[in-house]
Amino acid sequence: MKLTSVGIALPASLRAETGWPRQVSHALGTTTIAAPPKRVVSVGFHEQDFFYALGIAPIGVHEWFGGHPFATWGWAEDARKSLNARPEVQNGFEVDIEWVYAQQPDLIVASFFNLSPSEYELLSGIAPVIGPPEGYPVWSAPWQAELRLIAKATGTEAKAELIMAGIDGQISQLAAANPEFSGKSATIGFFTNDHFVGYRSDAGANLLLKKLGMNTPAEFDELVQPNGQFSVSPERIDLFDIDAVLWLVSPETAKHIQDMPVYQQTRLAREMRSVWADPELTGALSFMSPLSIGYALGRLAPLLQDALSGRSKPP
Incomplete structure (x- = not known):
């Protein structure tokens, strides 16, 4: 049985440019984002996949494990290439504040990272910061909640809903078979x-x-x-x-x-x-x-x- 691919096949035009500035609530507080971000940096461990699926080319990402170029695994490589994304990569398990500053981001995403209050404050002095989805234990938010959070911060809500519907369809198809x-x-x-x-x-x-x-x-x-x-x-x-x-x-x-x-x-x-x-x-x-x-x-x-x-x- 062939499963329908999701993420990279979705139209890249589903990006909202209205509703700015906007308030985005997350586990670490509420962040104001003045305009659609253009220089997005991830300090979490897997957010690059979410960016690529939403049609966003991050300028900086955080290596988790695997050691792949641009910290991008094979399943996300086509999406990265389609966006011509060549992000800088931070290694190590801690957040390198100086590295983040050097990227000159206008949005910092830590939706899959346990930021301390002091780290959140330091990063907030560089650019607006989005922490993990609120209402879940550390590391336990479902991927859908994380996708919706990133989509709200980047104005890509419509595309996120299409992605989730596509994956739900794949799962239902596989379960039925x-x-x-x-x-x-x-x-x-x-x-x-x-x-x-x-x-x-x-x-x-x-x-x-x-x-x-x-x-x-x-x-x-x-x-x-x-x-x-x-x-x-x-x-x-x-x-x-x-x-x-x-x-x-x-x-x-x-x-x-x-x-x-x-x-x-x-x-x-x-x-x-x-x-x-x-x-x-x-x-x-x-x-x-x-x-x-x-x-x-x-x-x-x-x-x-x-x-x-x-x-x-x-x-």
């Missing part, structure tokens, strides 16, 4: 520092699985900490022994998990129900952006089909 997904238990998993890591049911990739009909165990929401995740020792791998687990780990870590005696005793191992995401799919499900979701959906269907039927392949 795979009724065997409905009612199954599935979740994303991670492994670090000799601990398995689980995530709340409304974490980005888990929410995507839910829309396909697959449910994260209710116990996960009882275990998560304020950061939206929990860690357990290998002896509690029983928490993950469900219909399917989508492991977002490196190939080396995947082999380490497979070699663990506690893993080998699980139904996941015996019935080959683990999905071992490669680096590109891991990146797409981590970014959970308007451009990465379409790519992930195209990759997920056959992988989940194999896992649920006990035909999953090793990494």
Whole structure:
């Protein structure tokens, strides 16, 4: 089944030039934006995808992981090129205030970053700043709320609504074509520092699985900490022994998990129900952006089909 692409195929003309100045509320306050921004800088980790989908060429972005040119992964590269965007890239996990200042931005977006009040104040002295969507725990806002926030700040609301409708259509199409997904238990998993890591049911990739009909165990929401995740020792791998687990780990870590005696005793191992995401799919499900979701959906269907039927392949 071929899925319809979204984001880059939408008309670039859907940009509002009315309604300025405008007030934009976010988790860190309310920001006044005087006119349509022309020099946008992102200090969050994945906002470049949102800009490209909306037809905006940022002048500066923040590298998260992957090490790709312009901090742009493959699923967003065509959109970047179509805009002739060649943003400067800030590396490192902290916000480099001097780097931001050097870009001379007229809008700073931190919709996927946990800015401190002092950082927000310093950045606000450079240009208007947009923080994460209000009303959600840190790192937990759905991508739709983030897209709407960025769209309001840039005057691209109509285009954002088209993007969301297109992705909803893809998800509905995929769910209808795979009724065997409905009612199954599935979740994303991670492994670090000799601990398995689980995530709340409304974490980005888990929410995507839910829309396909697959449910994260209710116990996960009882275990998560304020950061939206929990860690357990290998002896509690029983928490993950469900219909399917989508492991977002490196190939080396995947082999380490497979070699663990506690893993080998699980139904996941015996019935080959683990999905071992490669680096590109891991990146797409981590970014959970308007451009990465379409790519992930195209990759997920056959992988989940194999896992649920006990035909999953090793990494």
